[in-house]
Amino acid sequence: MKKMKHVKKAAAVFLAALMVVSGTACSKSETGGESGGDTTAQSGESAQSGSGTHLNFSCYNYSNSMDPVTNVNSSWCFLRYGVGECLFKFDEEVQVEYALCDSYETEDYTTWVLHIRDGVKFSNGNDVTPTVVKESLERVYAAEADGSGNSTPSQYVTFSGIEADDEAGTVTLVCDSQTVNLPGILAYPWYAIVDTSVIDEEVIGTGPYAVSAIAENSTIDLVRNENYWDGEVPYDSITIYLTEDSSTKAMALQSGDVELVENITTASDLEALEADPTYYVSTTAGVRLGNSYFNYNGVLGNEALRQAIQYAIDDTTMCDVTVGGMYTAGCSVLPSSLSYGYDELTDTYAYDLDKAVAVLDKAGIVDSDGDGYRELDGEKINLNYVAYSSRNLDEFAQAVAITLESIGIGCTVTVQDYDTALANQSAGNFDLISSNATTVPTGDPVGFLGNFYSGNSQDYGYYSNEEYDALYEQLLNTTDEEEQLSLIIDLQQVLIDDAATLVHGYYNSTFASRADAVSGADIVPMDYYWITTKIKPAE
Amino acid sequence: MKKVTSFIKKNPAFTVFFILTLGVIAVAVFAPFIATHDPYEAVLTDAVQPPSSEHWFGTDRMGRDLFSRVIYGARASLSASLSLVCIIVVAGTFLGIIAGYFGGILDAVIMRISDMMISFPGMVLAIAVAGILGANVTNAVIAISIVSWTKYARLARSLVLKIRNRDYIAAARVTGSKNGHILWKYMLPNALPTILITGATDIGSMMLEIAGLSFLGFGAQPPIAEWGLMLNEGRAYMTAAPWLMIFPGLAIFITVVVFNLLGDSLRDVLDPRDE
Numbered sequence: 001m002k003k004m005k006h007v008k009k010a011a012a013v014f015l016a017a018l019m020v021v022s023g024t025a026c027s028k029s030e031t032g033g034e035s036g037g038d039t040t041a042q043s044g045e046s047a048q049s050g051s052g053t054h055l056n057f058s059c060y061n062y063s064n065s066m067d068p069v070t071n072v073n074s075s076w077c078f079l080r081y082g083v084g085e086c087l088f089k090f091d092e093e094v095q096v097e098y099a100l101c102d103s104y105e106t107e108d109y110t111t112w113v114l115h116i117r118d119g120v121k122f123s124n125g126n127d128v129t130p131t132v133v134k135e136s137l138e139r140v141y142a143a144e145a146d147g148s149g150n151s152t153p154s155q156y157v158t159f160s161g162i163e164a165d166d167e168a169g170t171v172t173l174v175c176d177s178q179t180v181n182l183p184g185i186l187a188y189p190w191y192a193i194v195d196t197s198v199i200d201e202e203v204i205g206t207g208p209y210a211v212s213a214i215a216e217n218s219t220i221d222l223v224r225n226e227n228y229w230d231g232e233v234p235y236d237s238i239t240i241y242l243t244e245d246s247s248t249k250a251m252a253l254q255s256g257d258v259e260l261v262e263n264i265t266t267a268s269d270l271e272a273l274e275a276d277p278t279y280y281v282s283t284t285a286g287v288r289l290g291n292s293y294f295n296y297n298g299v300l301g302n303e304a305l306r307q308a309i310q311y312a313i314d315d316t317t318m319c320d321v322t323v324g325g326m327y328t329a330g331c332s333v334l335p336s337s338l339s340y341g342y343d344e345l346t347d348t349y350a351y352d353l354d355k356a357v358a359v360l361d362k363a364g365i366v367d368s369d370g371d372g373y374r375e376l377d378g379e380k381i382n383l384n385y386v387a388y389s390s391r392n393l394d395e396f397a398q399a400v401a402i403t404l405e406s407i408g409i410g411c412t413v414t415v416q417d418y419d420t421a422l423a424n425q426s427a428g429n430f431d432l433i434s435s436n437a438t439t440v441p442t443g444d445p446v447g448f449l450g451n452f453y454s455g456n457s458q459d460y461g462y463y464s465n466e467e468y469d470a471l472y473e474q475l476l477n478t479t480d481e482e483e484q485l486s487l488i489i490d491l492q493q494v495l496i497d498d499a500a501t502l503v504h505g506y507y508n509s510t511f512a513s514r515a516d517a518v519s520g521a522d523i524v525p526m527d528y529y530w531i532t533t534k535i536k537p538a539e
Numbered sequence: 540m541k542k543v544t545s546f547i548k549k550n551p552a553f554t555v556f557f558i559l560t561l562g563v564i565a566v567a568v569f570a571p572f573i574a575t576h577d578p579y580e581a582v583l584t585d586a587v588q589p590p591s592s593e594h595w596f597g598t599d600r601m602g603r604d605l606f607s608r609v610i611y612g613a614r615a616s617l618s619a620s621l622s623l624v625c626i627i628v629v630a631g632t633f634l635g636i637i638a639g640y641f642g643g644i645l646d647a648v649i650m651r652i653s654d655m656m657i658s659f660p661g662m663v664l665a666i667a668v669a670g671i672l673g674a675n676v677t678n679a680v681i682a683i684s685i686v687s688w689t690k691y692a693r694l695a696r697s698l699v700l701k702i703r704n705r706d707y708i709a710a711a712r713v714t715g716s717k718n719g720h721i722l723w724k725y726m727l728p729n730a731l732p733t734i735l736i737t738g739a740t741d742i743g744s745m746m747l748e749i750a751g752l753s754f755l756g757f758g759a760q761p762p763i764a765e766w767g768l769m770l771n772e773g774r775a776y777m778t779a780a781p782w783l784m785i786f787p788g789l790a791i792f793i794t795v796v797v798f799n800l801l802g803d804s805l806r807d808v809l810d811p812r813d814e
Contacts, residue, residue, distance in 0.1 A: 268775060268779030318583060395600065398761050
């Protein structure tokens with residue numbers, strides 16, 4: 001073992017020398033090194049300047065804003081950093097529980113009377129009153145309407161009226177249509193409550209921590225919210241280090257620069273942390289689906305070709321080996337860890353490479369000109385596979401492309417940045433496009449399943465199936481939970497039978513912490529929550 | 540034969556490095572005979588295996604044989620860097636010679652463009668160009684060409700300026716030689732040895748630039764076997780599977796050293812002034 005360590009050290013030194021000599025590790029690697037250096041210096045400063053308990057947390061920077069109206073990512077940051085809260089929140093089982101709202105009444109699922117918890121204050125000491133809640137909700141809709149924000153709260157619910165009664169402590173919400181899952185929707189970060197009286201200067205929430213300083217793209221300093229309503233806040237201050245690179249995050253944890261990191265996406269780094277008892281790694285089968293959408297307006301409108309692809313792809317190996325267990329393999333669009341009847345589903349196209357070849361041959365999709373690639377309608381198949389590098393999606397794309405090439409289906413992977421890929425997705429410029437999305441953003445999968453409804457599917461490859469549409473419309477109009485579940489199972493099976501999308505697996509979220517410094521650093525399935533009061537200094 | 544023997548005796552260093560260079564080129568040309576596996580054949584279940592008798596350099600994250608990929612990588616890296624050097628040598632020398640010989644507005648325009656080009660950090664500009672053109676090896680070659688021709692233009696111009704006003708040039712003009720003839724017969728041969736030496740020495744650094752762009756994602760794209768790209772692919776596994784970076788890194792290192800030494804020894808052969 002010791003010898004192995006020496007070998008590794010020697011290898012590391014040699015590698016470093018090589019990189020210096022060859023110079024190939026130019027700007028990218030240097031950037032990583034520099035930011036690592038900065039981290040050390042700043043960490044030292046923070047440790048010196050702060051007295052009392054302090055946490056250094058490293059995470060990817062999804063947004064420089066924390067205002068829920070700015071966009072999806074900014075609203076998520078508001079909650080993730082422990083700065084803001086919603087009227088409701090999700091627990092570890094993805095069940096909705098009360099937060100700033102402590103009770104509600106509804107008779108028809110259209111008019112909802114929410115009671116706002118008494119005595120709650122914003123971190124600046126201002127009271128959270130029904131009027132502020134009303135203004136906060138109205139603000140996010142107003143920003144969507146006038147284009148000043150990119151958040152789209154009307155996607156989940158629209159209100160014909162919002163009334164506040166400060167004396168009774170209630171807010172009355174009148175939905176435009178029956179909305180059974182309103183508490184779940186209001187737990188979505190877009191509907192987080194901000195102090196509207198000061199929103200022009202700063203974004204103030206009710207979370208356990210308040211922002212004290214921001215160095216854009218570098219650090220965010222948080223301090224304890226002295227007015228927090230839900231128990232004791234364990235840390236006096238927290239420094240969030242915004243780190244782009246997953247390996248850098250892992251190294252910052254190992255060097256002691258930070259005590260907690262989120263989502264190490266490099267399998268080898270994660271393995272090293274899991275194997276070392278110095279670190280506590282919390283993993284949860286998350287609610288995110290990793291999949292690739294097919295474009296039905298292209299060659300993948302051909303059913304036999306889609307079926308062959310489904311047969312050819314070995315999801316289990318890709319999830320366990322190619323991406324090193326970062327995903328859990330599965331066949332349905334809804335994660336197996338959620339209670340949507342995964343066990344009742346039949347995997348119609350389970351991995352079988354021979355069957356894939358047989359399906360292609362039977363459908364006449366063969367290589368007739370001997371160039372090694374099959375043709376469809378006389379044209380050589382060359383699938384345009386668009387991917388982006390977030391959450392191992394590019395690795396999936398490459399593995400899929402390699403597999404398809406082996407059965408004579410040409411496939412060119414183009415790795416693009418997220419925004420470009422998204423633009424190509426909307427424009428339909430793809431045959432396959434990778435995706436990683438939360439399947440239950442508001443606690444139920446109705447919205448996500450809508451991606452395959454023909455009325456919405458233009459952004460997701462133009463899938464269309466009359467049976468699916470009918471079942472989905474039925475789902476929208478039912479309030480009975482059992483019927484909902486039954487319909488959701490049926491919808492999943494239709495998608496599987498139709499080879500509608502290439503499911504890779506379900507993303508496993510992780511938190512890694514230094515066991516001697518931090519306790520309670522457990523990741524929850526809904527990744528709206530990172531910094532919570534459950535994360536405490538180790539005793 | 541006698542000539543060859545005496546040349547070898549006179550230039551032993553050059554001979555050794557020339558043979559080594561031929562060896563590197565031979566690896567690229569005869570890659571299919573040297574590689575033990577198909578460099579693009581992936582066995583996903585065999586991903587990231589350490590070096591063994593079956594896979595001499597181990598396997599990468601897609602389960603491809605790393606030894607075969609490193610061998611095939613010589614093709615991509617060599618062809619890209621040789622064509623890049625050819626482009627910049629030809630373009631830079633041509634522009635430099637006509638700027639130096641004709642002078643005036645032509646000289647001013649070419650040299651000011653050249654000044655503009657060298658006022659940018661080369662790699663950053665290359666990244667910008669490659670980013671705009673789209674990421675692939677051809678565009679990486681174009682991007683680096685755009686920022687690298689200036690060196691040859693300036694060099695060729697200065698060499699031409701040195702002889703432009705010599706008596707024998709004037710004599711050629713007086714005897715009715717056309718500009719084209721003078722450029723071809725007097726200017727180019729005068730500039731060529733220095734240009735060739737610089738070009739040979741540049742092969743190594745151009746190889747590094749191309750590998751650098753590929754490492755950053757602006758050059759070769761998966762699944763191409765290219766050393767810079769292979770370094771990038773192995774980066775995430777640097778601690779757990781160091782062979783993913785060591786072998787492509789070694790390949791770059793060895794090839795660059797060989798070409799740099801060849802360039803140095805070529806100078807000793809072509810430029811006798813240092814003797």
